[in-house]
Amino acid sequence: MKISEKDVVYVADLAHLELTEEERARFLRDLNSILEYVDRLNELDTSQVQPMSQMTDPGKTTTLREDILEGLRKQLPHDVALVNAPDSDGTFFRVPKVIER
Amino acid sequence: MDPQALTIDATRAAVQERRTKATALAEDFYQRIEKQDPLIGAYLTLSKDRALAKAAEIDALAVKGERLPPLGGVPVAIKDVMATCGVRTTAGSKILGNYIPPYDCTAVARMEAAGAVVLGKLNCDEFAMGSSNENSAWRPVRNPRDMSRVPGGSSGGSAAAVSANLAVTTLGSDTGGSIRQPASFCGVVGLMPTYGRVSRYGLIAFASSLDRIGPLAKTVKDAALVLRTIAGRDPMDSTSANVPVPDYVAELEKPVRGLKLGVPQEYFGEGLDDEVRKAVEAAIQKLSKLGCEIVPISLPHTEYAIPAYYIVATAEASSNLARFDGVRYGFRASDAGNLSEMYRRSRDQGFGAEVKRRIMLGTYALSAGYYDAYYLKAQKVRTLLAQDFAAAFNNVDVIVTPTSPTAAFKLGEKVDDPLAMYLADIFTVTANLTGICGISVPCGETKGKLPIGLQILGKHFGEAMILRVGNAVEQN
Numbered sequence: 001m002k003i004s005e006k007d008v009v010y011v012a013d014l015a016h017l018e019l020t021e022e023e024r025a026r027f028l029r030d031l032n033s034i035l036e037y038v039d040r041l042n043e044l045d046t047s048q049v050q051p052m053s054q055m056t057d058p059g060k061t062t063t064l065r066e067d068i069l070e071g072l073r074k075q076l077p078h079d080v081a082l083v084n085a086p087d088s089d090g091t092f093f094r095v096p097k098v099i100e101r
Numbered sequence: 102m103d104p105q106a107l108t109i110d111a112t113r114a115a116v117q118e119r120r121t122k123a124t125a126l127a128e129d130f131y132q133r134i135e136k137q138d139p140l141i142g143a144y145l146t147l148s149k150d151r152a153l154a155k156a157a158e159i160d161a162l163a164v165k166g167e168r169l170p171p172l173g174g175v176p177v178a179i180k181d182v183m184a185t186c187g188v189r190t191t192a193g194s195k196i197l198g199n200y201i202p203p204y205d206c207t208a209v210a211r212m213e214a215a216g217a218v219v220l221g222k223l224n225c226d227e228f229a230m231g232s233s234n235e236n237s238a239w240r241p242v243r244n245p246r247d248m249s250r251v252p253g254g255s256s257g258g259s260a261a262a263v264s265a266n267l268a269v270t271t272l273g274s275d276t277g278g279s280i281r282q283p284a285s286f287c288g289v290v291g292l293m294p295t296y297g298r299v300s301r302y303g304l305i306a307f308a309s310s311l312d313r314i315g316p317l318a319k320t321v322k323d324a325a326l327v328l329r330t331i332a333g334r335d336p337m338d339s340t341s342a343n344v345p346v347p348d349y350v351a352e353l354e355k356p357v358r359g360l361k362l363g364v365p366q367e368y369f370g371e372g373l374d375d376e377v378r379k380a381v382e383a384a385i386q387k388l389s390k391l392g393c394e395i396v397p398i399s400l401p402h403t404e405y406a407i408p409a410y411y412i413v414a415t416a417e418a419s420s421n422l423a424r425f426d427g428v429r430y431g432f433r434a435s436d437a438g439n440l441s442e443m444y445r446r447s448r449d450q451g452f453g454a455e456v457k458r459r460i461m462l463g464t465y466a467l468s469a470g471y472y473d474a475y476y477l478k479a480q481k482v483r484t485l486l487a488q489d490f491a492a493a494f495n496n497v498d499v500i501v502t503p504t505s506p507t508a509a510f511k512l513g514e515k516v517d518d519p520l521a522m523y524l525a526d527i528f529t530v531t532a533n534l535t536g537i538c539g540i541s542v543p544c545g546e547t548k549g550k551l552p553i554g555l556q557i558l559g560k561h562f563g564e565a566m567i568l569r570v571g572n573a574v575e576q577n
Contacts (some may be wrong), residue, residue: 003164003399003465007465008461011461011464011465011468012461014424014468015423015448015454015460015461015464016426016444016445017418017445017448017449017460017461018445018446018448018449019457023454023457024500026199026454027457027458027461030458030519031458031461031465031522032412033252033333033519034462034519034520034523035462035465037407037408038411038412038475038521040404040406040408041405041408041409041412041478041479042478043403043405044405044482044485046478046481046482046485049482049484049485050481050484051480051481051483051484052310052475052480052483052484052545053479053480054295054485054563055296055297055536056296056536057341057443057561059406059464065336070200070336071305072336072337073204073337076203079114079371081203081429082205082229083201083203084199084201084203084429084430084431085428085429085430085431086427086428086431086433087433088432093428093429095440095443096437096438096439096440096442096443097438097439097440098439098440098505100439
């Protein structure tokens with residue numbers, strides 16, 4: 001077992017997930033089985049290998065541009081940006097209390 | 102009009118020559134969708150107003166005798182991971198159940214600018230995470246070729262819609278095989294372009310170093326036409342490349358004689374279904390008869406692709422999906438007492454099991470103390486995989502393999518075993534990890550009449566070449 005129940009609770013917290021008892025048990029099992037499979041990567045000696053950090057040849061695909069707004073989308077009008085909000089007061093997004101007092 | 106005969110060119114010509122109206126054609130498709138789709142489940146949302154307005158615009162051009170744009174009047178549909186202004190876009194997830202984007206995905210906008218009529222949005226695995234379309238929060242899609250089987254995933258709706266003639270062509274997205282594998286399962290053509298070839302602006306991100314947008318179509322020529330329409334630099338996506346877009350359609354007709362085809366031994370080993378092997382080998386034989394040189398090659402790190410993929414993809418997904426917090430858009434749980442609880446409960450209730458599983462795995466792989474062991478290790482293995490391909494492409498023009506180790510499997514067959522499901526992508530993830538392009542072209546059927554796909558992999562920005570080889574397979 002690579003990870004314990006405690007790890008699952010810790011990782012869920014990092015990921016802003018709550019998870020039910022059932023889900024925790026299920027993910028404990030699934031993650032251990034997947035990680036065990038992933039372990040075969042350690043068969044490879046990668047001490048002299050650079051990690052991939054660029055998907056295509058940067059010489060061919062350079063995408064730098066002048067710092068001007070040309071060709072870009074216009075910014076969303078305020079009211080349009082709020083249309084999909086679960087809760088808003090018409091000016092701001094509204095969320096539950098952040099600080100208890 | 103026989104819907105199976107409606108390729109892009111045939112459709113456009115019929116509207117141009119006023120043998121039919123684009124509006125009437127769109128209505129025909131909607132009628133077929135209404136009749137057949139309750140069984141198949143390819144569509145999640147129909148965009149009738151938008152489609153009919155566009156179709157009317159095309160009809161007006163035809164009446165005036167003006168030359169129609171390349172996709173003029175062609176009914177298309179879009180995987181529900183691409184934003185469509187004013188049309189609900191869910192990514193197959195409850196967390197975006199009511200999301201109405203205020204802008205268009207560039208690829209969709211380019212399709213419409215080229216005259217396409219967007220019928221609606223297509224079902225898919227939630228956030229494109231899956232290989233069977235059974236992870237859709239709304240409903241699974243059934244394979245039109247055999248209703249007891251999956252259409253593949255995650256672009257299952259995109260493949261099924263083309264296969265069942267519920268759209269002439271569709272857009273899908275491919276992060277680990279999600280265009281090519283369902284194309285293979287449903288007997289249609291599916292093209293994943295090179296990283297950077299097609300703008301991803303407006304694509305709901307899954308794994309940003311892997312995601313691509315590409316067409317699913319009835320013919321290789323249709324795929325070439327759609328690629329020509331959507332490819333090219335977009336100032337709204339800094340990962341879209343400044344590389345000229347060739348005329349993919351003109352390139353199709355060039356002969357394949359003299360091309361070198363690499364056949365990697367690692368893609369023909371254990372686990373490959375016998376009928377699939379035979380069909381793929383027969384297709385390779387056919388290409389040999391057309392004058393291609395068959396070159397046995399080795400891609401020695403292939404077996405490490407799936408483990409590397411599931412680290413990279415989940416790590417990037419855990420970051421990308423952090424934005425779903427119930428504040429600015431999407432689902433918010435109603436029972437939370439404070440902000441932190443609101444985040445957790447919204448995500449808990451909004452995301453499905455597979456999405457949570459991947460967020461958990463990805464968060465773990467990126468967490469303190471494990472980053473080097475998992476994410477960095479996987480990124481190094483990617484370099485090895487890229488070196489495999491670079492070495493191979495020094496000697497060959499394209500690489501041919503099966504698209505999937507088996508034909509379409511049964512609904513429910515793999516739902517309880519995530520690892521078995523992940524292995525369905527074993528021949529497709531390598532191209533995502535290395536940035537190259539690939540296409541799946543039908544190359545036969547099993548005895549049970551299930552389609553089999555041939556995968557053709559090409560160099561970075563080598564789409565013209567794989568389309569040419571795919572066309573040769575299709576035409577012979």
